[in-house]
Amino acid sequence: RPGAKRVLAAASRSQLLTTAFVNPDGKVAVVVMNPTSQDAQYYLTVGSSSAEIATRPHSIQTVVF
Numbered sequence: 109r110p111g112a113k114r115v116l117a118a119a120s121r122s123q124l125l126t127t128a129f130v131n132p133d134g135k136v137a138v139v140v141m142n143p144t145s146q147d148a149q150y151y152l153t154v155g156s157s158s159a160e161i162a163t164r165p166h167s168i169q170t171v172v173f
Contacts, residue, residue: 109129109131109132109133109137110132111131111132112129112130112131112132112137113129113130114127114128114129115128115129115130115136116128117138119140119150123142123143123144123146123148124140124141124142124148124150124163125140125141125143126138126139126140126141127139135172135173136154136172136173137170137171137172138152138170138171138172138173139168139169139170140161140163140168140169140170140171141167141168141169142163142164142165142166142167142168142169143166144165144166145165145166146165147162147163147164147165148162148163149161149162149163150163152171154173
């Protein structure tokens, strides 16, 4: 979104690429790209909360929370 600020994001799997932004409304958008030909599992962790997420081969996911 316009006005979003980029924040630090680190991939838990070396084959994944990631970036994250905080939008003006306070929501966080995390974008994860899996450029490989294999499914991948990763953990999205914020503070002490964590969720395991699956990603398909050659995909881009956006998680907003």
